[in-house]
Amino acid sequence: DTAVSQTPKYLVTQMGNDKSIKCEQNLGHDTMYWYKQDSKKFLKIMFSYNNKELIINETVPNRFSPKSPDKAHLNLHINSLELGDSAVYFCASSPSGWPSYNEQFFGPGTRLTVL
Amino acid sequence: QQQVKQSPQSLIVQKGGISIINCAYENTAFDYFPWYQQFPGKGPALLIAIRPDVSEKKEGRFTISFNKSAKQFSLHIMDSQPGDSATYFCAASMGQAGTALIFGKGTTLSVSS
Numbered sequence: 411d412t413a414v415s416q417t418p419k420y421l422v423t424q425m426g427n428d429k430s431i432k433c434e435q436n437l438g439h440d441t442m443y444w445y446k447q448d449s450k451k452f453l454k455i456m457f458s459y460n461n462k463e464l465i466i467n468e469t470v471p472n473r474f475s476p477k478s479p480d481k482a483h484l485n486l487h488i489n490s491l492e493l494g495d496s497a498v499y500f501c502a503s504s505p506s507g508w509p510s511y512n513e514q515f516f517g518p519g520t521r522l523t524v525l
Numbered sequence: 526q527q528q529v530k531q532s533p534q535s536l537i538v539q540k541g542g543i544s545i546i547n548c549a550y551e552n553t554a555f556d557y558f559p560w561y562q563q564f565p566g567k568g569p570a571l572l573i574a575i576r577p578d579v580s581e582k583k584e585g586r587f588t589i590s591f592n593k594s595a596k597q598f599s600l601h602i603m604d605s606q607p608g609d610s611a612t613y614f615c616a617a618s619m620g621q622a623g624t625a626l627i628f629g630k631g632t633t634l635s636v637s638s
Contacts, residue, residue: 441623451630452630458625512557512624514626
């Protein structure tokens with residue numbers, strides 16, 4: 411059983427399109443995250459949600475909008491895709507109790523290519 | 526401003542040797558320091574982590590050494606194996622649930638047989 415899953419694994423699309431990436435975790439965690447890994451493999455936080463409430467919203471263009479329908483799901487919708495959005499997007503989750511709340515478990519990633 | 530600096534960028538080690546990767550941080554509010562291992566096409570996997578109340582933590586062949594006064598921590602991989610060849614990331618975070626992991630830029634480790 412996959413702990414943190416993402417769909418799709420690969421996403422190829424044209425500039426200007428709107429796309430969504432879905433994330434689900436079956437670990438019973440309360441907190442979920444989106445990270446972006448650029449072409450140089452640098453990982454950077456985009457958003458985090460705790461119990462469906464937005465906790466972190468880094469300086470990400472407002473074309474990116476996270477949505478958490480319930481604690482087990484955190485989706486990422488991207489409007490008007492640009493070439494610079496090409497990257498690998500990782501979903502992660504963590505428990506909320508001490509001392510494990512820092513332990514983040516990552517999904518397999520979604521490679522987004524904007525043409 | 527990069528809050529977590531990682532070195533070296535790449536590392537080649539002979540099978541059976543010791544791999545050492547170093548990280549330095551700036552923010553003294555950080556209280557959790559994990560290392561992640563990432564294979565090509567996969568997500569980062571939590572390898573080992575330490576909090577600043579201890580100076581060393583060992584799990585199997587992997588050891589974290591932590592120097593609070595110097596604001597540095599390192600990963601030692603003993604008896605390195607070809608299967609350890611991957612990209613390793615140090616990270617730091619603080620506070621409560623939902624806070625971000627701040628990552629170093631990664632080290633690509635190649636273990637030659």
